Amino acid sequence: MRIGGRLAGAIEVLEDVETRRRPIANALKDWGTAHRFAGSGDRAAIGNIVYDALRLKLSHAWMMDSDAPSALAHAVFFRQWGFTPETLAAKLEGDKFAPAPLAQETLQAFANRDLADAPDYIRGDLPEWILPAFQENFGEGWLSEAEALNRRPPLDLRVNTLKATPEKVKKALSRAGAEFAKIAPDGLRITPGEGADRLPNVTAELAFQKGWFEVQDEGSQIVAALACAESGQQVLDYCAGGGGKTLALSAFMENAGQIHAYDADRTRLAPIIERLRRAGTRNVQVHDAASGLEGMEGRFDRVLIDAPCTGTGTWRRRPDIKWRLSEKNLEERTAQQAEVLDSACGYVKPGGLISYVTCSLLPSENQNQIERFLEHNNQFEIVSLQEVWSGQFPSAGTSPHFSAAGFATLTPAKTGTDGFFSALLRRKS
Template sequence: MRIGGRLAGAIEILADVEERRRPIASALKDWGTAHRFAGSGDRAAIGNIVYDALRLKLSHAFMMDDDSPAALAHAVLFRQWGIAPEALAERLDGDKFAPEPLPEATLAAFASRDLADAPDAVRGDLPEWILPSFRENFAEDWLGEAEALNLRPPLDLRVNTLKATREKVLKALSRSGAAAGAIAPEAIRIPPGSGPDRLPNVTAELSFQKGWFEVQDQGSQIVSKMVGAKAGDQVLDFCAGGGGKTLALAAAMDNAGQVHAYDADRTRLAPIIERLKRAGTRNVQVHDALEGLSGLEERFDRVLVDAPCTGTGTWRRRPDIKWRLSEKNLEERMAQQAEVLAEASRFVKPGGQLVYVTCSLLPEENQGRIAGFLASDAGSAFEPVDMETMWSTTFPGIEARPYFPVRGAVTLTPAATGTDGFFCAILDRKA
């Protein structure tokens, strides 16, 4: 397909996402099924336009004075892919698959507008109601943090040390542009590329099938490392989901000790079984009902609570959820977070640790939840650790400097640490 057909496809998918309020991945899959003539390179380019458009939805609409799918898709090529309007018009001329030309008023707006004149929420491509939370969390750095969330993310992998070394995996993926990650010791990173570039399908690699590595953002690897699990420990992953952190914890323990992986959502938990087999993990018990943990209260050295959250830290990868998020969603997540913290804390033994993690960058879900927990009856048995010291000892010599919003907590961000957004708080249970 030429660029005209790709642009038209992206416009169609953007309209579908907007009208039906559905995930990008679902809309892309359905479009590909209905247009089987489109090759893998075409589908990748179209997907890139769609994702890029939604990352910068507000600023694109401001610059074009038009928030239609056609205007957003064209803005991607103008602003992010570096194709001038005149050059694009020449490339689309005579292409029968190209979309209709933009109105002259839209092109005139793009030529005359300056993003510096836009409201703050538009400059940061943030829902306006979230702007105060970003300012509270990052002060004068809020805009840089918001802008970093609007960039394409890299592809991060975690080496499975039960089966391979980082050097071994890097050699196996040498054709993919893979390089060692900057912070987590088992991290490997493949850069995101630009324009129509597509990331390699690493899950098709023989080394993946052998269980040498898992796809996992470096931020997730970092917080898994900060749990501090070691051989012989008893560890509970209380909201295990698909098992990414469970696998990292089991590898850190070298298959010695025990990891109990629990999640009430059986659909989210389902992939963990196959992943555990591929990784060669032998020290994990999986639970899909809380009754499976009965009798284990106050028995665990470390309890990880990867709490349900708004996912604001993952907006680079899932920009569509940014525009569907509401204040009601945030309130629901905060209530769930308070509930799981209280419930999970029962399983920490005296002298053990409770680790609270979200992939959110909103203080209401992070330091606010920890403050609320510590003020509760359940939280009175806990006290925050010195997180700045823990960071320095866990990742010595690392130049990247995360945020330490309150004692006992650390915040990772795309701008500060080059990762997805994560919050991690560690609390000691008093002996």
């Protein structure tokens, strides 16, 4: 496909996402099924246009004076892919598969507008009601934090040290351009490309099939390490989901001790069995019902709570959820988080630790949630993660945002990772 066909395909997908409020991945899959003539490079390029368009949806629409899918897709080329309206028009000339040209008034708006004149929430490409939360969390640095969430993410991998070393996996993935991560000691990173460039399909590599590595954002690796699980301990991963952090904990513990991976959502939990088998773990028990944890109250050295959240820290990878998020969604999530915290805390033994984690950057899901919990649970106290950090990551070239209370917030701008919040609480003896 030439560039015109790719642009037209992206417009179709954007229309599908908008009108049917569908996840990007589903819309792209259906488009590919209906257009089997499109090669893998074409589908990747169309996906890049769609994701780039939705990351900057508000500012694209403001600059073009239109939020129509065609305007958003063209804005990707003008603002992110290095084209001018003139150079793109020259590329599309004579291409029978190219979309209809933009209206003259749309091109005029783009030529005359300056994003610096836009309202703050548009400059940051944030839902307007979210802006105060970002300003509360990051103060004067809120805009740089928001902007970093609107860039393409890298592909991060966690080396499974039960089977391989970072050096061994880096060599195996040399064709993919894998480099050592800057913070996570077992992490590798493949930087994102530009324009139509696509990231490699690393799960097709033999090294993946052998269980040498998992795809996992570096931030997720870091917050798993901040749970401070040690070899031989009893650990509960209370909201285990697909098992990414469970696998990391098992490697940190060198397959010794015991991990209980629990999630009430069987659909989310389902992939964990195959992942555990491939990784070669021997110290994990999986539970899909709370009844499996009966009799274990007060027995765990560590309880990791990867709480259900709005996912605001993952907007680089899932920009469509940014525009579907509502205040009602946030209220539902905070209620679930309070319930999970109150349920899981009883499993911690005296002197043991709760690691509370979200992939959110909203205070109501993070520091406010911990403050609420401590008001009703005075047998717990905060452990400063600023003190833990240097012990866990002595060679790190950067660090998260640390609050006065000792909570840690990782962000694309500060740590180059997805956004994560982490708090560590000790049950008093």
